[in-house]
Structure formats: C-alpha cells, structure tokens
Amino acid sequence: MKKLMEQMAEELSAAFEKSGYDPSYGKVTVSNRPDLCEFQCNGAMAGAKAYKKAPFMIADDVVAYLKDSQVFSMAEVVKPGFINLKVKGEFLADYLKEMAADEKLSVSAAKEPKTIIIDYGGPNVAKPLHVGHLRSAIIGESIKRIGRFVGHKVIGDVHLGDWGLQMGLIITELKHRKPELVYFDDSYTGEYPEEAPFTISELEEIYPCASGKSKEDEAYRNEALEATHLLQQGKPGYMALWNHIMNVSVTDLKRNYDKLNVSFDLWKKESDAQPYIPGMVEEMKEKGFAYVDQGALVVDVKEENDTKEIPPCMLLKSDGASLYTTTDLATIVERMKLFDPDEILYVVDKRQELHFIQVFRCARKTGLVKDDTKLSFLGFGTMNGKDGKPFKTREGGVMRLETLIKDINEEMFTKIVENRSVKDKDAKETAEIVGLSAIKYGDLSNQATKDYIFDIDRFTSFEGNTGPYILYTIVRIKSILNRFAEEGGNLEAGTILDPVNDSQKNLMLQLTGFGATVENAFEEKAPHKICAYIYEVSNAFNSFYHETKILSEENEAQKASFIQLLKLTKKVLETCIDLLGFSAPDRM
Known part of the structure; x- marks a missing residue:
C-alpha cells in the first residue's frame, strides 16, 4: 500500500500540475511548526526562480485546486509562500483501516529481494562473552530481523575466532x-x-x-x-x-x-575458511597481485585518492602462517561459493575500520567478489561507563556479559516487586523480559556508530526514553483490551472512525509513519530510528489515554473505534520491539 506521505504528495503534485507548474514541486514534509499545521509543502518557494513569480502567488494558485480535496481539511498559504496542511480525519481513518488489514502494516516488500550475509558475532572461542561483544550481537540481530521483515533473505553468521x-x-x-x-x-x-x-x-x-x-x-x-x-x-x-x-x-x-535473544543461521568458524586459503593465495600470486615484501606475502591496496596511508594487505607472514586478513578473505571466498550473496555486512567495532578497508579492497582488486557484490562495514562505537571510559567491573576488569545481564535482571526484579504489580512467582520471569528490553533498547536507541554511556539506573527506569517505558505502554494497552473483553466486549467489532480530539489524531498520525520508518531503518542500517519512532508512538498513546475515556465511552460505535485503534497501536509497537529483538510481558 502507498504511504500516507506518498498519497499527500500525489495530491499536491496534481494541484501544481493543474496550476501550470512542474508537479515535482509537490513534495510534502512533516511540519516544523506543529502548532500551526501537521504537514507543509515548500514547493512554491523552490519554483519561484524558475517561473519568475513571487512564491505566495504560486502557492495561491496551487491551494485554489485543494479546496475540494479528499485528503486535506486545511491548505493555506503563509507568506512568503509556504503551504500549510492538515489531513482530514476521515482520510486518516481510512488509511489506518487499510494499514490494519495489511499483513506488513504498510511496509512495502523489497522489489528486488537480495541475499545478505550479516557477520555479527565474532567471539573467540575458549573465552567468555564480555560486554565488548554486546553491541555486535544486538545491532546485528536487529538489522537481520528488519531485513527479513522488508523481504530480503538475510543470513546471520557468528563467525567464530577459533584458529588463531x-x-x-x-x-x-x-x-x-x-x-x-x-x-x-x-x-x-x-x-x-x-x-x-x-x-x-x-x-x-x-x-x-x-x-x-x-x-x-x-x-x-x-x-x-x-x-x-x-x-x-x-x-x-x-x-x-x-x-x-x-x-x-x-x-x-x-x-x-x-x-540475549540472539540467534545465528550459521555457526561458521575461521577454520572453515582454511581449505580455501592455498588456492586463493596461489591465484593471487599467478595473477600478479601478491608479492613478497620483507619475507611476507602482501597485496597493495592503496588508491590514488587516499588522503591517509593504507598499508598493503598481508596474506602470509614470513613463516607462512596466515592472519585475520587471510581468513577474512578466505571466508569471503567461501561465502561467495556457498551463498553468492548480493551483500556481506560486517557489524564490527569501528576501531577495525582500517582492517576492513584492506580486506574489501583486496577482495575487489583480486576478483574474489563480483563487481556488483556489496561489501559493507558498520563500525559501532564503544559502550562506556558513567566515567566515559569503556565499561568495566567495580574491580576494573572487563565485565562478563552474563554478569551484566544478571545485574540488570536483579535491578528490574527489585523494581517490579516494589511496584507489586506482578505476583512473586511471575516476577522473576517478568524481570528477565523487561531487563532484556532495558539492555537492548538502551543500546539500540543510540546511533550505532557513536559511543554511548551504559547507565543501568536510566536504562531500567519506567519513565523516559527507555525499554521498560515502551513495554509499560504495551502492557497498559493489553490491560485495557483484556478489561474490555472481560466486560463482554467484542474485540473484533467496529472500525476506526475519525479522531474525536487532537491527542487521538496525533496518535493516528504517528501510526502512519510505521512503514516509512522500518524501510528507512533498513536502508540506513539504523535500528535507532525504530527506537525513536516507538518512543513517539508511546508518548502519543499515553497522551491519548490520559485525555480520553476509552472504556467508559457511552457511544458503542465510538468505543469500538477506540478499541480498534488500540489494537493497531499494540500491533505496531509489538512488531517494532520484535524487530529490535525483545518482547513484552503481559503484566508489569
């Protein structure tokens, strides 16, 4: 189904064309003045030079064709030529009904599904997982889930270090x-x-x-x-x-x-690439790419436009031993042979960027991948303590991942028991579900490439931009729906009607952004955009909840409409947290 923004842009483009202007000026954006309007179009400003007319004159011409619009309840010109827009409640309700009936909630399936391998584990065997392994696992898992949701074949590989x-x-x-x-x-x-x-x-x-x-x-x-x-x-x-x-x-x-609710399709290891190394090295020698430098076998990967020194890519040390570079290249050979992927994405600490520049350039130069095979590096920042330095234990050592999870779960258990909202026998399981949301949302709500402060007190809070707050919102919706059903209400009855107040309309508008958000989050490999989105949806729902009598609404058709809107809100939020890699309990 078409996105709301696309449908609005079509309406504006048609009005520009009818007015004698290029329809490409009919782009619509979210308003930067929500106190004045919901959306805006700045096309008249952009077209002023081309048509040698004042922007407000162009805008006046366009708005004249929007008077009987089925999409907009308001289209007005604000000097020097902005077009301020508000959406009709009826149009918005119809859009959400279509969205609710769509299995993918308005997300468009990829037109050309790709095979993508994500390398997002990378632990060395014989060592316990520590907090340094957290980001790769959490970010990679989320990107894998988002990629599959939009229709790609995504293969997750842990790629164990077992041969060094x-x-x-x-x-x-x-x-x-x-x-x-x-x-x-x-x-x-x-x-x-x-x-x-x-x-x-x-x-x-x-x-x-x-x-x-x-x-x-x-x-x-x-x-x-x-x-x-x-x-x-x-x-x-x-x-x-x-x-x-x-x-x-x-x-x-x-x-x-x-x-961590993280899974891999492949448990491949560095050693799996070993059989490919001799043939790969021999071919690089035969084709003249590899040469001996100070006893080591290397391939030059520097390029003319480099602004900094890029050292040669070393294949074999002087004693003939292979390196990480060698096994990473041989792994690419194996992946191309077994899966012929369109893209290989590495979710790795950003401090390894130079290594992957060398590996990618070497793979391209020597023909290990096809010309159209994409090699991508998503380098993530460091998870730091409150002191701004890499996260450590109280004793100053690197914290085991198991210990971090245990600490978070204990903190959540204490808060849940104090809240007395869950029976003791269920509190431990609930604490683990909410604890995982605290860890994952705390990480994913930050842009992957940036360092961030891991603050247990903030991440486990039920208020603010946190995982527990998102889950609390979902649990609140579940509770309302359960009460409605217990009181004899039919959860399948009714349909979404026009909004009755501003807070309901705001919630409805927020829900329309789901499809564009998910597609953009995958395109940019940016799970933090989904976090930002569900925080806005949660805030919008809670405002609506506090301002609207839902279950005590006397008009049965209106009450049924509220229930259908709650069901859609719940589905959107639950789909989003699943894409982020965690779930919601029934009670908190």
Missing part, C-alpha cells in the same frame, strides 16, 4: 599442566577420548593464564606459536583438543546468546 594464537596458548598451557594426556603423545594411534579434559570454567581460566605467561616469557610464547602452527597443519592430537575446545565453548556461547 589463542588456540596455541590453550594447548601449550594444557601441555604444561597435564603432559600425560594422550593428545601430547606423538606415538599414540588410538581413538581420542570423547569427553573433554576440562570444563568451560577451567577453559576460561586457562586462556588468560596462558596469555599472561606469553607476554612475560618469550620461550613460552614461541612454544604457543609453534603449537598454533602445528594445529593449522593438522596435528592429530592438537586437532582432537581443538574439537573439545570448540564443543565446550560453543555450547556455552549458545546458552549466553539465547539469554
């Missing part, structure tokens, strides 16, 4: 602690144990210990580098340990991502 030095460090530390394990016996030819020789807790302690040792002991670091190299060469005992590390880590990662 951390593996060599873990294997080395295990060898020092338990040299008797069969994995370290080169003469062993039997089956390796099915059960891992460590738990997730032990694994999470082993890595930082090994990492610390490698920074102080060069011999230990060299041993770990050699272990990494042997693993990448396929040494059987090390491969068996790697499998254990993967199984234990991925089980724990899935459990933690589930708590």
